[in-house]
Amino acid sequence: MPASVPASRPGLFHRATSPARVALAGLALLTLARLAAAAIVPLAPDETYYWVWSRHLQGGYLDHPPMVALWIRLGTDLLGATPLGVRLLGPLSGAAGSVLLWHAAEALLPGRRAGWIATVLLNATLLFGVGTVVMTPDTPLLFFWVACLWALACFVRDPNGWWLALAGVAAGAAFDSKYTAAFLALGVALWLIWVPSLRRLWLNPAPYWGVLWGMQAVLPVVNWNRTHGWVSFLKQGGRLDHWHPAHAPRLLGELVGAQLGLATPLVFAFCVAGVALAAREAWRRRDPAFSLLAALTFPAVLVFVQHTLAGRVQGNWPAVLYPAAAIAAAGLEAPVWRRLFAPAAVLGLAITALVYVQAATAILPLPARRDPTALQLRGWGGLASRVAAVARQTGAAFVAADDYAPASELAWHLPAGTELVGVEPRWAYFDLPRPALAGRAGVLVRQANAGPPPTATWSSATPLGTVWRRSGGGRGGGQRIAAFRLFRVTLRSGPAAAILPRR
Numbered sequence: 001m002p003a004s005v006p007a008s009r010p011g012l013f014h015r016a017t018s019p020a021r022v023a024l025a026g027l028a029l030l031t032l033a034r035l036a037a038a039a040i041v042p043l044a045p046d047e048t049y050y051w052v053w054s055r056h057l058q059g060g061y062l063d064h065p066p067m068v069a070l071w072i073r074l075g076t077d078l079l080g081a082t083p084l085g086v087r088l089l090g091p092l093s094g095a096a097g098s099v100l101l102w103h104a105a106e107a108l109l110p111g112r113r114a115g116w117i118a119t120v121l122l123n124a125t126l127l128f129g130v131g132t133v134v135m136t137p138d139t140p141l142l143f144f145w146v147a148c149l150w151a152l153a154c155f156v157r158d159p160n161g162w163w164l165a166l167a168g169v170a171a172g173a174a175f176d177s178k179y180t181a182a183f184l185a186l187g188v189a190l191w192l193i194w195v196p197s198l199r200r201l202w203l204n205p206a207p208y209w210g211v212l213w214g215m216q217a218v219l220p221v222v223n224w225n226r227t228h229g230w231v232s233f234l235k236q237g238g239r240l241d242h243w244h245p246a247h248a249p250r251l252l253g254e255l256v257g258a259q260l261g262l263a264t265p266l267v268f269a270f271c272v273a274g275v276a277l278a279a280r281e282a283w284r285r286r287d288p289a290f291s292l293l294a295a296l297t298f299p300a301v302l303v304f305v306q307h308t309l310a311g312r313v314q315g316n317w318p319a320v321l322y323p324a325a326a327i328a329a330a331g332l333e334a335p336v337w338r339r340l341f342a343p344a345a346v347l348g349l350a351i352t353a354l355v356y357v358q359a360a361t362a363i364l365p366l367p368a369r370r371d372p373t374a375l376q377l378r379g380w381g382g383l384a385s386r387v388a389a390v391a392r393q394t395g396a397a398f399v400a401a402d403d404y405a406p407a408s409e410l411a412w413h414l415p416a417g418t419e420l421v422g423v424e425p426r427w428a429y430f431d432l433p434r435p436a437l438a439g440r441a442g443v444l445v446r447q448a449n450a451g452p453p454p455t456a457t458w459s460s461a462t463p464l465g466t467v468w469r470r471s472g473g474g475r476g477g478g479q480r481i482a483a484f485r486l487f488r489v490t491l492r493s494g495p496a497a498a499i500l501p502r503r
Contacts (some may be wrong), residue, residue, distance in 0.1 A: 020102075023116055027098055030123060034091035037133045037356045039084035042377045045405035047135050048412040051076070051086055053430075055501035059224030060232050062429045066221070067140045067177035075135075081412075081503040087135045093143040094132030097323075098123060100146050104153035105327040108289040114330035117341065121270055121326040124348025127262040127319050130355060137178040138319050144174035146323045148184055149296065152191075156288050161206025168210025172217025179236050180320055183303075185214075187295040194282065195291050228429055251308040258315030263322065264351050266344030270337065271322060274329030275301065281331075290331070296324040368471040368479035379469035379481050384413035386467045390486055391418065391443045394464065398435065398442035400491070402457070406445055406484065411500040423457060423497045432498035437491040448483035462488040 043051070053061055053069035054076065060066055075088035101122060102115035122128050131138050148170035155163035167188070174181035192198045192207065201207055225233050260268050275297045281290035300321055304313050329337075358364055359373040368374045387410065391399050398419040401407035407422045414420055421435050421442065443464065444453060453461040464486040472478020491497065 020116070023102070023119055027095055027119070027123070031091050031095040033353075033356070034094060034129075034133050035084070035088075037360060038087035038091055039082070041083065041133065041356070041359045042380065043083055043086060043409075043412060044134060044376045045380075045409050047086055048408035049404050050135060050137075051081070052408050052411055052500055056431050058431055059220035060228070062232055062235060062426045064137045064178055064232070065176045065218075066224075067144075067173065068135065068137045071140055072135060087133060090132045090135050090139045093139065094123075094128065097143045097146040100150040101323055101326070104146070104150040104323075105330055107150075107153040107157040108292065108327060109330055110157075112330055114327060117330040118323075118326040120341075120345050121267050121329055121348075122322055124267050124345045124352070125263045125322060126348065126352050126355065127316065127322065129349075129352035131316075131319065133356070136316075138316055139177075141174055141177035141181060142319060142323070144170050144177060145181065145184065145320050148174060149292075149323055149327075152188065152292055153289075156292065161204060161209070164201075164206040165209040165213055168207075168212070168214035169217060171210075172214035175214070175218045176221055179233075180317065183300045183320060184296070186299055187292075187297075190299065191288075191292050191295040194295065195286050195288050198288065231429060245309045248308045251312055252305065255304065255308060255313045255315075255318075259318060262315050264344070264348035266340055267348045270329040270332070270340070270344055271325035273332055273337070274325050274327070275321070277331050278324075278328040290328070293324045293328040297321045297328070362471065368481045371471075374471050374479075374481060378471040379478065380409040381413045382472070382478075383467060383469040383484065384410050384415075387443065387445055387484075387486065388415050388418060390464060390467070394443060394488055395441075396443040396488070397440040398437065399445065400442050400489065400497075401445045402453070403447060403450070406447070407500060410445065412503060414502065416502060418502075420500045420502065421491075421497050422500050423491070425496050427498035428496035430498055432500065435491075435497055435499050437497070439490075441488055441490050444487040444489040446485050446487065448485050453487055453489060457492060458487075458489045459492045460488075460490045464488055 050068045051072055053066070054072035057069055057073060058066060061069070071089045071093075072086050076082075076085040079085035079088055098119050102119045105114035105118040108114065128142070131142060148167045151163050151167035151170055155161075155167070171181060171184040171188075174184060188207075192201055221232075225231065263271060275294070278290045278293040279298050281287045282294040300318070304318055307313050355373070358366075358371070359377060362371070362374065362378070364371070366374070368378065383406075387399060390396075398421050399410060399414065400421040400423050401410055402423045404422070404424060404426060407420070407424070411420050419435070421437070422432075423444075444458070444461065446453060448466060455461075466483050466485050468480045469482045469484065470478040470480055
């Protein structure tokens with residue numbers, strides 16, 4: 001078994017006064033701010049979509065594994081179908097994950113005040129700040145990723161095999177959150193191969209207990225995919241089918257630009273330098289701590305860069321890199337990093353606070369179509385009111401939508417008693433009630449740029465006009481964000497359709 005990582009010369013902020021007390025107080029205030037934002041900011045379409053999932057829990061879904069649905073179900077069972085209920089576990093898991101990250105950093109880099117530095121850097125990223133308020137699969141993914149990293153760090157400090165078994169459970173829960181967690185298994189395997197003192201563990205039962213317990217956690221996801229034609233695995237794996245190397249420079253530039261924005265510029269610089277340091281120390285000294293940090297970041301970096309040869313890397317995909325990168329950044333000892341730490345933290349937290357305020361109040365007078373918070377959050381309630389009014393005026397028996405985003409927002413906002421039908425192939429993979437629409441006419445809500453309703457789905461479609469989603473939310477108020485065309489329709493038999501749950 002490897003010996004504990006020896007304490008090395010102090011890194012950043014060796015003279016800092018009571019950083020733990022300051023950080024805990026700051027974390028408590030930050031968590032309260034996140035809870036307030038979670039309660040005030042309207043739900044984004046993806047959040048209402050995952051809320052639909054939570055009303056019918058199952059072992060998997062077309063887009064992702066089920067953990068986000070389970071978290072939303074727990075929150076709404078406690079606080080009801082409210083924005084805070086949907087998001088409750090986000091701020092709480094952010095606080096708990098920050099504490100675990102602190103302990104992991106102290107275990108891996110003792111004597112450097114690494115817990116203070118890593119926790120502040122991670123919480124200063126816009127990606128983590130928004131991810132602990134907006135409920136997406138990345139929210140539970142990051143928590144369980146940090147929990148796995150914490151268990152592995154505890155093993156480095158105290159080589160007890162039970163830590164590896166616990167890491168396996170956390171990795172399995174991370175995989176139940178998002179398939180990106182496969183990088184955990186890859187990273188740990190590389191770590192156990194790369195560090196000479198760890199290779200003997202391949203003859204120890206502890207890692208295999210971790211694998212076994214982790215597999216127990218992911219069996220429901222595997223079984224759901226098995227009974228649904230492996231559709232979720234194929235959808236995510238299908239992202240690798242394309243090959244467009246000519247676009248790679250542009251896509252790589254977009255990836256770097258997105259990380260500069262989502263991590264915030266100075267924190268991104270810290271994380272890049274930290275990963276470089278971890279890779280150097282892993283290469284030169286096979287140090288167990290830095291090798292672990294390199295194994296949980298560098299392979300994923302290479303995969304994401306390689307993926308730009310095939311297509312666009314979404315800005316949130318590299319979120320899993322930042323916990324280990326933040327810890328690695330605590331090992332930076334050059335004076336320049338000492339001077340940049342406070343500006344990095346202040347800038348990152350200030351940007352995040354501005355996003356919170358803008359999402360809640362739209363205080364900055366930005367054009368709606370240039371305001372990312374407005375594009376995602378504004379006007380869904382007003383749109384639902386206008387659709388409901390048209391449905392009443394026309395005597396429609398149901399309201400239908402053929403895109404998951406408006407369908408999910410309408411499920412959240414339409415008045416009680418309005419039957420809402422989702423008409424899209426994805427609904428075939430949900431255990432939702434099927435509508436009996438024969439001989440019934442309804443109102444179809446369709447994005448204006450989507451063209452006329454397909455005749456293969458609708459036996460008749462009569463235009464009823466256009467309604468707008470507006471930033472002001474009320475009838476005729478605020479800036480126009482997006483147009484939707486309404487049609488009086490009757491449905492042909494056969495297409496995938498489901499009755500969506502309501503609040």
